[in-house]
Amino acid sequence: MLDFSRQFKVIREEVMAALEAVCDSQRFILGPEVDGFERAVTAACRAPYAIGCASGTDALWLALAAAGIGPGDSVITTPFSFFATVSSILRCGAKPVLADIDPQSFNLDPAAVTALLEGSGGNVIRGVMPVHLYGQCADWDEFSAMRKTFGICLIEDAAQAFGASWRGMPAGALGDAAAFSFYPTKNLAAMGDAGLVTTTSPQIDDRVRSLRAHGMRRRYYHDEIGWNSRLDTLQAAVLQVKLKYLPEGNLKRQQLAARYDTLFQAARLPELGIVLPFVDPRGSHVFHQYVIRAPRRDDLRAFLAQQKIGSEIYYPLPLHLQTSLKSLGYRPGDFPESEKAAAEVLALPIYPELRHDEQDTVVEAIAAFYGG
Numbered sequence: 001m002l003d004f005s006r007q008f009k010v011i012r013e014e015v016m017a018a019l020e021a022v023c024d025s026q027r028f029i030l031g032p033e034v035d036g037f038e039r040a041v042t043a044a045c046r047a048p049y050a051i052g053c054a055s056g057t058d059a060l061w062l063a064l065a066a067a068g069i070g071p072g073d074s075v076i077t078t079p080f081s082f083f084a085t086v087s088s089i090l091r092c093g094a095k096p097v098l099a100d101i102d103p104q105s106f107n108l109d110p111a112a113v114t115a116l117l118e119g120s121g122g123n124v125i126r127g128v129m130p131v132h133l134y135g136q137c138a139d140w141d142e143f144s145a146m147r148k149t150f151g152i153c154l155i156e157d158a159a160q161a162f163g164a165s166w167r168g169m170p171a172g173a174l175g176d177a178a179a180f181s182f183y184p185t186k187n188l189a190a191m192g193d194a195g196l197v198t199t200t201s202p203q204i205d206d207r208v209r210s211l212r213a214h215g216m217r218r219r220y221y222h223d224e225i226g227w228n229s230r231l232d233t234l235q236a237a238v239l240q241v242k243l244k245y246l247p248e249g250n251l252k253r254q255q256l257a258a259r260y261d262t263l264f265q266a267a268r269l270p271e272l273g274i275v276l277p278f279v280d281p282r283g284s285h286v287f288h289q290y291v292i293r294a295p296r297r298d299d300l301r302a303f304l305a306q307q308k309i310g311s312e313i314y315y316p317l318p319l320h321l322q323t324s325l326k327s328l329g330y331r332p333g334d335f336p337e338s339e340k341a342a343a344e345v346l347a348l349p350i351y352p353e354l355r356h357d358e359q360d361t362v363v364e365a366i367a368a369f370y371g372g
């Protein structure tokens with residue numbers, strides 16, 4: 001599914017030199033590597049502010065809290081995402097309100113969100129948190145229009161979408177604030193946990209910086225109750241190196257995705273019910289994941305596993321059906337598109353160093369499964 005050692009072989013010396021420089025400096029908290037990485041991200045994302053933190057989960061939490069979301073507020077988001085999308089809203093003391101996805105893009109359906117905003121019955125909806133799932137931006141034409149009409153704030157869950165864009169504007173510069181994750185499987189990957197918030201607002205920037213360091217703007221004077229969520233300096237050093245290789249890596253992902261499409265079509269698999277990823281022409285999809293819909297998905301996955309071909313399900317159980325989120329009061333059937341997607345999606349191996357012969361093997365195995 002994913003072989004990290006291939007990239008590491010190429011960048012080993014640069015990464016080790018960056019790590020050694022931190023060791024030699026003996027500065028392990030914030031410092032020039034964190035500043036340097038934050039600056040590099042502001043350039044890459046064309047967002048005026050970037051603040052490193054400990055994880056993508058913390059980045060979501062920091063972005064929401066710094067945007068002023070707290071008890072009594074509601075935030076609309078998708079049930080078809082990683083758990084942190086919803087848990088970060090709860091961590092802020094706010095209430096997650098869920099809306100179904102668009103079946104083509106798997107992203108939050110703007111029509112479903114609008115319906116909630118128009119009839120928000122008792123909920124004070126302060127924000128919407130679209131997720132750029134699998135590396136493709138949510139429909140930002142619609143969400144930015146909603147921001148104007150309803151006065152909501154927009155927080156991007158951009159954990160899977162570093163380098164993606166919408167009408168030429170990068171993820172991270174679209175909303176009031178955005179959260180990135182550098183978890184090792186993401187397309188920009190640290191060597192451990194790491195995350196980052198970008199924002200277009202100087203107030204949010206100042207507040208995230210304060211909140212990630214115990215609410216301190218001046219040493220040992222605490223203006224508010226924050227927490228410890230700094231970006232580790234060693235991780236920042238690694239990320240500075242890896243960020244340089246990201247545009248090339250994202251391009252390779254796009255080329256591999258196009259090649260998968262061609263191979264699937266040549267094998268006539270769409271005629272047998274395989275649905276290939278939809279690419280919205282208004283954006284640029286970075287294919288953090290290449291996700292198909294597959295008939296008899298679980299049998300296919302078992303068949304691939306027998307042949308030592310990795311695949312993954314993002315995500316098998318929608319968030320409204322998670323045991324820990326029972327108190328939100330949702331039931332099976334509430335979000336039919338998310339539930340259908342959870343039963344049908346399969347992510348296939350895709351990363352910049354994946355070889356063409358390996359890709360051929362994946363498609364041949366899938367064709368064999370369907371008797372092609």
Ligand SMILES: *Cc1c(COP(=O)(O)O)cnc(C)c1O
Pocket residue numbers: 055056057058081082084085131157159160180181182183193194195
């Ligand atoms: C990975 C991910 C997160 C959480 O990031 P961590 O760095 O693992 O805390 C949040 N949202 C989405 C959509 C993700 O894919």
